[in-house]
Amino acid sequence: MENRQRLQQQLHRPQLNTVYLQQVHGTTATLITDAPPKFPPQADAVVTQQADLLLAIMTADCLPVLFAHPQSGVIAAAHAGWRGARDGILENTLAGMQRLGAVPQETIAMLGPCIRQPHYEVDGAFYAQFMTDDGDNTVFFQPSPHHTERWMFDLPGYAKWRLLRAGVALPNVYDCERCTYQEETLLFSHRRATHRGHIPCGRQISGIYRRS
Numbered sequence: 001m002e003n004r005q006r007l008q009q010q011l012h013r014p015q016l017n018t019v020y021l022q023q024v025h026g027t028t029a030t031l032i033t034d035a036p037p038k039f040p041p042q043a044d045a046v047v048t049q050q051a052d053l054l055l056a057i058m059t060a061d062c063l064p065v066l067f068a069h070p071q072s073g074v075i076a077a078a079h080a081g082w083r084g085a086r087d088g089i090l091e092n093t094l095a096g097m098q099r100l101g102a103v104p105q106e107t108i109a110m111l112g113p114c115i116r117q118p119h120y121e122v123d124g125a126f127y128a129q130f131m132t133d134d135g136d137n138t139v140f141f142q143p144s145p146h147h148t149e150r151w152m153f154d155l156p157g158y159a160k161w162r163l164l165r166a167g168v169a170l171p172n173v174y175d176c177e178r179c180t181y182q183e184e185t186l187l188f189s190h191r192r193a194t195h196r197g198h199i200p201c202g203r204q205i206s207g208i209y210r211r212s
Contacts, residue, residue, distance in 0.1 A: 045078035047096040051212035064112035064206035069102035104167030119181035
């Protein structure tokens, strides 16, 4: 709640309404075409064409992805943890944008702060799920330097590949390249907090809005 209040103060736009989501690591992308919802929708992405509506995603290791299609004025924000990315949240977000007139090839996507591969160790069962999906997913894993039969997963790399496969042009995909786990003075990390016994931890907000 404190972060949300700080956000409103920093933006200096009193007419701006903010839409938060009840994020559930799912694949639902909700569209807002009229009045903003009074309560956070249960979804992991939100799409709109309305001005002065801030679409906010909260994360602490998962990947926030912000979208914009300048030609139509459609914007979107998605919460893409490994499960949501694997199950199709990014593709569903783009599909929602298309319903409002956006074109994937012209859409800009920005990858926000998340846990990066050097700090994202996963077990063999996790690795096996992705190999079952597509053997080429091996490019998103490296053997763990810490433990045998464990792997380091490249979440933003995987998300970028999913975006490209869905039609987003490579020059239109941007990555802030910030690591939540590593940058402890700047960013919250659930995994880092867990390792240090500091649960619960905070969340950072990533957002996008269209000016009126």
